[in-house]
Amino acid sequence: MQQRTIAILGAGAWGTTLATLAKAKGHTVKVWSRQSHEHLQTVIDGADLVLSAVSMKGVSAVVEQIQPAAIAAHTVFVTATKGLAAEASVATKPLLPSQIWQAALPSHAVVVLSGPNLSKEIQQGLPAATVVASQDLAAAQTVQAALSSNAFRVYTNSDVVGVELGGALKNVIAIAVGACDGLQLGTNAKAALVTRGLAEIIRVGTYWGAKPETFYGLSGLGDLLATCNSALSRNYQVGYGLAQGQSLSVVLAQLQGTAEGVNTTQVLMKLATQQQIAVPISHQVDRLLRGDITPQAAVEALMLRDYKPETR
Numbered sequence: 619m620q621q622r623t624i625a626i627l628g629a630g631a632w633g634t635t636l637a638t639l640a641k642a643k644g645h646t647v648k649v650w651s652r653q654s655h656e657h658l659q660t661v662i663d664g665a666d667l668v669l670s671a672v673s674m675k676g677v678s679a680v681v682e683q684i685q686p687a688a689i690a691a692h693t694v695f696v697t698a699t700k701g702l703a704a705e706a707s708v709a710t711k712p713l714l715p716s717q718i719w720q721a722a723l724p725s726h727a728v729v730v731l732s733g734p735n736l737s738k739e740i741q742q743g744l745p746a747a748t749v750v751a752s753q754d755l756a757a758a759q760t761v762q763a764a765l766s767s768n769a770f771r772v773y774t775n776s777d778v779v780g781v782e783l784g785g786a787l788k789n790v791i792a793i794a795v796g797a798c799d800g801l802q803l804g805t806n807a808k809a810a811l812v813t814r815g816l817a818e819i820i821r822v823g824t825y826w827g828a829k830p831e832t833f834y835g836l837s838g839l840g841d842l843l844a845t846c847n848s849a850l851s852r853n854y855q856v857g858y859g860l861a862q863g864q865s866l867s868v869v870l871a872q873l874q875g876t877a878e879g880v881n882t883t884q885v886l887m888k889l890a891t892q893q894q895i896a897v898p899i900s901h902q903v904d905r906l907l908r909g910d911i912t913p914q915a916a917v918e919a920l921m922l923r924d925y926k927p928e929t930r
């Protein structure tokens with residue numbers, strides 16, 4: 619196995635966990651965060667892989683600190699952020715983290731890493747699988763070889779948009795399912811939400827050019843199952859807390875780490891409204907997060923929608 623020099627950007631829950639996985643494989647690992655004394659450019663100098671696990675709101679600020687001309691041609695950039703850019707618009711601006719990285723580093727390979735990867739379980743050494751997606755298959759295979767182990771199984775995929783959107787959009791559905799569990803609506807209701815949530819993700823994803831089948835994989839259905847079934851998920855915790863009658867600000871103040879679904883819902887609603895894509899569950903999550911509706915009223919609004927065939 620080839621030893622690599624890996625720079626990890628972001629020392630939060632996911633960045634720290636990815637560093638643990640990379641160190642366990644014997645790679646040389648350097649971690650950078652805003653608290654680091656070293657400059658970002660110094661940390662990524664000479665790195666074979668640069669792996670970013672900063673939350674969505676920090677991606678542009680981090681990318682802007684990088685001087686592309688000073689980076690070795692073979693360096694592969696990996697983004698593990700699950701979110702949509704707040705400034706995204708259909709016409710002009712990048713929507714996904716990998717598009718921000720690729721726009722700043724047009725001559726470097728960019729790889730998306732996404733899957734059912736609750737960091738606390740991985741830190742405990744429990745087995746997990748993930749997907750690395752890139753238009754550059756060799757770059758994806760380099761990342762696959764670098765991170766695969768007996769505890770972390772890495773698959774490749776060429777559907778970058780699908781893999782990245784799956785990881786971002788499942789967070790919105792995880793908020794809905796957290797609320798469903800917080801209201802103790804039962805297993806049938808939860809199964810319905812996850813299944814119709816997946817249909818909603820596929821509707822949005824295919825609009826943006828993703829392959830439908832990608833969403834039945836690890837970064838779509840896989841990550842939905844993980845985050846909708848675990849109290850470790852911060853997004854699930856947000857929905858659960860709202861269903862307990864707590865305000866969003868109280869829920870977020872008590873939360874350990876980032877719940878990307880809160881901002882992702884806002885961006886998704888802006889884009890889906892512009893493009894007239896039906897996202898009924900996300901719409902109710904948006905109203906709930908804004909405090910415009912009670913969780914009980916959101917459930918009723920979903921149950922009493924116009925009749926329709928399942929396949930539309």
Ligand SMILES: NC(=O)C1=CN([C@@H]2O[C@H](COP(=O)(O)OP(=O)(O)OC[C@H]3O[C@@H](n4cnc5c(N)ncnc54)[C@H](OP(=O)(O)O)[C@@H]3O)[C@@H](O)[C@H]2O)C=CC1
Pocket residue numbers: 627628629630631632633651652653671672673674675676677679680698699700701735736737738874875876878
């Ligand atoms: N935790 C998990 O299980 C998983 C998380 N993810 C995704 O990874 C991303 C990070 O999640 P996670 O590590 O859990 O979140 P945390 O809240 O634990 O950490 C967030 C990280 O982002 C950094 N950050 C935030 N804003 C900025 C900024 N403006 N400039 C630079 N850095 C910034 C933080 O830096 P600082 O410490 O300096 O504040 C910190 O390193 C999210 O998109 C999440 O969806 C993906 C898979 C699994």
Ligand SMILES: O=C(CO)COP(=O)(O)O
Pocket residue numbers: 700733734735736737789792841844845850851852853854876877878
């Ligand atoms: O993406 C994750 C697991 O795959 C982490 O979920 P949360 O961000 O909801 O904690």
